Amino acid sequence: MFIRCATRTLLALYTTSLLVYAPLFAEPKIAHALPLNSTLAAGQNPALFPEPEPTSRVLARSRQTFKGYRGRGSLIIENAGATSADIYVNGYQVKAKTALGQPDGCATIDIGEYTVDGINTLKVLNVTPASAHVNVRIPYPELIWGEPTKVGFSAEKLAKVDSLINKEIAEGFPGAVLLIAKNGQIVKQKAYGYQQKYDGDRLLPNPPPMTVDTLFDLASNTKMFAVNLALQKLVSEGRVQIDDPVAKYISDFRGDGREAITLRQVITHSAGFAPEVHFFDPKQKEKGLYSRDQAVTRALLPKIPLAYRPGEKTVYSDTDYIILGFVIEAVSGHSLDSYVETEIYQPLGLNHILYNPIAKGFRPDRFAATERLGNSRDGRVNFPGIRRHTLKGEVHDEKAFYSLGGVSGHAGLFSQAYDLAVLGQTLLNGGGYGSYRLCNFATLQQFTKPSDQDLHYGLGWDKNNIWEFGPYASEQTIGHTGWTGTVTLIDPKHDLVVILLTNKIHAPVSAEDRDRFTTAKFETGKYGSIMALIYEAFLENPPER
Known part of the structure; x- marks a missing residue:
């Protein structure tokens, strides 16, 4: 779905950024980014393409990295006059024709078919016409629910954690909540024991159980x-x-x-x-x-x-x-x-x-x-x-x-x-x-x-x-x-x-x-x-x- 948005301000931001540009990450591989206080600066390394002040090293232009996970991720394009551009994630060309179908608008593209766990590459090349620009944003990863075995855990060995905690609950430890997230996936969230065992120094006959929502x-x-x-x-x-x-x-x-x-x-x-x-x-x-x-x-x-x-x-x-x-x-x-x-x-x-x-x-x-x-x-x-x-x-x-x-x-x-x-x-x-x-x-x-x-x-x-x-x-x-x-x-x-x-x-x-x-x-x-x-x-x- 292509969503129109107020991106005419993008050209103004582009002009302004020539004066106030500051990189969001202090690393050389990051492309020119919007000012930190920009309303368009949400997500990872939001950047204008082509860069306002490109390096003379042609193969270092219009390239950056982002964190992602395999099978997940989206790319947001905010277009200011471009009719075409070649956008690549990890070397695969992203299907962006619809996003560039209107010269002034924005769209979100699913890039899950291209992403890998860890560092991913992004290139935005051949933006035309020469006077046009696109802003590309990639949201940071968010946690999802997953299975332990899918991210490399042995279910049998992970169960030893439950055995240890439950054994100690039986021996008098009051309670606990354990959450494990790996590779952006919550693979274990479990409550053990009791929220409250005592009222004063009196042991409760029916203590309320711990829950994963306990604060x-x-x-x-x-x-x-x-x-x-x-x-x-x-x-x-x-x-x-x-x-x-x-x-x-x-x-x-x-x-x-x-x-x-x-x-x-x-x-x-x-x-x-x-x-x-x-x-x-x-x-x-x-x-x-x-x-x-x-x-x-x-x-x-x-x-x-x-x-x-x-x-x-x-x-x-x-x-x-x-x-x-x-x-x-x-x-x-x-x-x-x-x-x-x-x-x-x-x-x-x-x-x-x-x-x-x-x-x-x-x-x-x-x-x-x-x-x-x-x-x-x-x-x-x-x-x-x-x-x-x-x-x-x-x-x-x-x-x-x-x-x-x-x-x-x-x-x-x-x-x-x-x-x-x-x-x-x-x-x-x-x-x-x-x-x-x-x-x-x-x-x-x-x-x-x-x-x-x-x-x-x-x-x-x-x-x-x-x-x-x-x-x-x-x-x-x-x-x-x-x-x-x-x-x-x-x-x-x-x-x-x-x-x-x-x-x-x-x-x-x-x-x-x-x-x-x-x-x-x-x-x-x-x-x-x-x-x-x-x-x-x-x-x-x-x-x-």
Whole structure:
């Protein structure tokens, strides 16, 4: 079907792009692209053909690459005066005669018969007449549902994951949801165990089962899927520079050398801060760091003492990401939850990843329960206003709940597994999904390459952690964990996303350690063993010889 559209603006954009052109990906093989803020700039590497300023190397003109999957994909042509053009995908000529049948219009062409898994080539040659141009857009791949065996998994070996988790559920682990996506296909999504086993310290006689739609408190996965994604977007748009001082964005972040602390140091947990400040604890009053209000907590940022010289070492710190949350608010002019929900999640159609979900209309029975008796560690911890009821849909983290109104850069985000898988695929795609672009590829590379200081981190993203990702994850793998029992894994080399969400702290507290739960002994909540079984299910399943 050929659809007319307002592409007369394409000629104006072409003229303008001669002055403001900037490549969307910082790689030489990408053709000239439309400006980033163009309404036509949705999808992968949108480009005008012929290029406004073609290279003198004839065989390097009018060519680029895109990510795709075999048997899938579409190509959108927006025509400005062309009567003919030769369009090739992977060397096969695309049937584009209908799309070029009118000199001013647009059309979508199915290119599934030409595409392959991974990198695909695109050429647009011989556009006539000479004064004409076409804009070509290829949407980013989207997740579809598939069969494990079709993407290289051994069904028998993959079943070992179910056996391990179900065995541990029978032995007392509360519950989990596992989602596996490979080669752009969701090949496993399964729920195990129970959303809630306890009401307080009372074991429920008929506990509600876990479902694949259950929402989980992501804890520190918030750092990546809220703050890091937001920063990747803002950096890609040129609104933030990661080597700028924090004080450029938070003007009162000064004193004791804070003026020199950069965003990069904060993102990489090398800014000088201790792991956390218990703002909510009245004992902080004597230090001038007590707060039960988000605005008050924000005002305390310049008073948080430095524990070591910035840049000297890496110390994982919630404080770092609390600061970054406020940076995002300062730059965007919106609250952190409003910004990520309206600028990232909702444009992707993701309505089950958000902050403060109960206040936004979700029922408590949609959530996996976390701690049995609030933040009291089975009655061993006490402070004024402490929660003592079983937590469902309320952020567990004390700093986020009591001192930051449930919205923080370090914790507070809730999600179901599917929404996280879409965000994972967005990163596998190089920064976009469907017609939505989160960031350009150069920014994504900047955030995910290993830190010079600590190879276990990228810019915030975890890397090279065997206990978290297992022994088989590639060196390109990124992800994160959350204290409530969540782990995410994104492996570009194997085109793999694994989301494992558990409620492992919905259990009695250990007699020996008030911050250790009786479920700490289970492999499901240690993550690496589950990941190892998933990798073995396809790495040890070679094609028949």
